[in-house]
Amino acid sequence: MEWRDTGTLLAVRGHGESAAIVEVFTEGRGRTSGLVRGGAGRRLAPVLQPGAVLDVVWRARLEEHLGTFSVEPVRARVSILADALALAGLHAVTALLVHVLAERDPHPRLYRMTEALLDAMDAGADWPADYARWELALLEEAGFGLDLTRCAVTGTEADLVFVSPRTGRAVSRDAAGKWADRLLPLSPVLKGAPGRRGDVLAALETTGHFLDTMVAPALGDRPLPPARQRLVDRLSRKR
Amino acid sequence: MSDAPKEIETLIELMARLPGLGPRSARRAVLQLVRKRATLLRPLAEAMAAVAENARECVVCRNVATRDVCDICASERRANGQICVVEDVADLWAMERAAVFKGRYHVLGGTLSALDAIGPEELGIPRLVRRVADEGVTEVILALNATVDGQTTAHYIADALAGSGATVTSLAQGVPVGGELDYLDDGTITAALRARKAL
Numbered sequence A: 001m002e003w004r005d006t007g008t009l010l011a012v013r014g015h016g017e018s019a020a021i022v023e024v025f026t027e028g029r030g031r032t033s034g035l036v037r038g039g040a041g042r043r044l045a046p047v048l049q050p051g052a053v054l055d056v057v058w059r060a061r062l063e064e065h066l067g068t069f070s071v072e073p074v075r076a077r078v079s080i081l082a083d084a085l086a087l088a089g090l091h092a093v094t095a096l097l098v099h100v101l102a103e104r105d106p107h108p109r110l111y112r113m114t115e116a117l118l119d120a121m122d123a124g125a126d127w128p129a130d131y132a133r134w135e136l137a138l139l140e141e142a143g144f145g146l147d148l149t150r151c152a153v154t155g156t157e158a159d160l161v162f163v164s165p166r167t168g169r170a171v172s173r174d175a176a177g178k179w180a181d182r183l184l185p186l187s188p189v190l191k192g193a194p195g196r197r198g199d200v201l202a203a204l205e206t207t208g209h210f211l212d213t214m215v216a217p218a219l220g221d222r223p224l225p226p227a228r229q230r231l232v233d234r235l236s237r238k239r
Numbered sequence B: 001m002s003d004a005p006k007e008i009e010t011l012i013e014l015m016a017r018l019p020g021l022g023p024r025s026a027r028r029a030v031l032q033l034v035r036k037r038a039t040l041l042r043p044l045a046e047a048m049a050a051v052a053e054n055a056r057e058c059v060v061c062r063n064v065a066t067r068d069v070c071d072i073c074a075s076e077r078r079a080n081g082q083i084c085v086v087e088d089v090a091d092l093w094a095m096e097r098a099a100v101f102k103g104r105y106h107v108l109g110g111t112l113s114a115l116d117a118i119g120p121e122e123l124g125i126p127r128l129v130r131r132v133a134d135e136g137v138t139e140v141i142l143a144l145n146a147t148v149d150g151q152t153t154a155h156y157i158a159d160a161l162a163g164s165g166a167t168v169t170s171l172a173q174g175v176p177v178g179g180e181l182d183y184l185d186d187g188t189i190t191a192a193l194r195a196r197k198a199l
Helices: A078-082 A084-100 A108-123 A128-141 A173-182 A197-218 A226-237 B006-015 B023-035 B037-054 B089-098 B125-134 B148-160 B186-194
Strands: A002-015 A019-026 A030-036 A053-059 A068-075 A160-163 A170-172 B082-086 B104-107 B139-143 B167-170
Touching (some): A002 A030, A002 A084, A019 A053, A019 A068, A019 A108, A078 A084, A078 A108, A078 B148, A084 A108, A084 A128, A084 A197, A084 B148, A128 A197, A160 A173, B006 B023, B082 B125, B089 B104, B139 B148, B148 B167
Parallel strands (some): A030 A068, B082 B104, B082 B139
Antiparallel strands (some): A002 A053, A053 A068
């Protein structure tokens, strides 16, 4: 078995004295683990940093084996290291992908969104709203997509400002009525609009609720990675 | 199976656990020690016994010491208002070899890592914050690795020291002495360009 692809490194863990087990997210193969011989050594360790873009060749005798990676650096996203918020974003993205995605299950749309998001972080762009939309896409890829196109009660497409915490469907202001305080906010950010920091935090409150209540139980009730909360905390501080 | 006596075989097994050594190289090293018993084995055994008896972590900076407080922390001449934060004792030794830094150190013993459940307490960051307040520190130099984990830790420490009144700086990143641009990775060149200075 052998394949070659380009992907982003999600996680590295030392293995023995000089090897490392890495997880790489590629467009065609999804999240894949493999052993990198010499991965903890002087030559390769600087290359194997989360967020780095790598050209990888995966080899194994049988498909169910862990396999080994040969890696070549394509691009290092070094500017992220200098930006505390971007670094928190990188941690959240990589930790959530490792947490949510099944191994060897391709998610090409999510991969492209991830690449664009990490590139925006590296370029110093205003990316937090993109991050909220990325979490929305992550929910969808995990099988818990939200329906934010029309009101679950009236069917209207206008004035959608809430999300039902149980169904994940949008609710209009009129339909919410006295239940409004029990509903989650539908931030304009989640519908593609640019938003301020408060809108992003509102969007993350909604996506976080579904990651907690829908995705976590499906993954054996594993709690969300703390990296996500650290990002939310940092975004709150910069408000 | 080996023909070596049991005591020597035990020594070989222990040596083989050291980094960089395997069973074969440990066997060669032990054979050399046995051959040079007077000049090598006995002094080594005595030195190891002394280290085993006395080695401990400095209660102030977590450096390796043979007393409760290491020589650097005990020296008044090193109390110049600067603390250099390093990830590991090996990094401290590297800084000392350069003989440029004249202040004191704080050894973290690792970096923040959610994967390995290493948090601020394990790294002694609250202790560092207390030292900065208690010792009248004016500058904290973060000499941490230019890795994702190293820089995450650096940002965390910078946040933790935000209200301390001390200036928080970090080592420059860029072209190493003797380095040629042609051989540098794009990340290093980017960092070097960003940290360029007027001549």
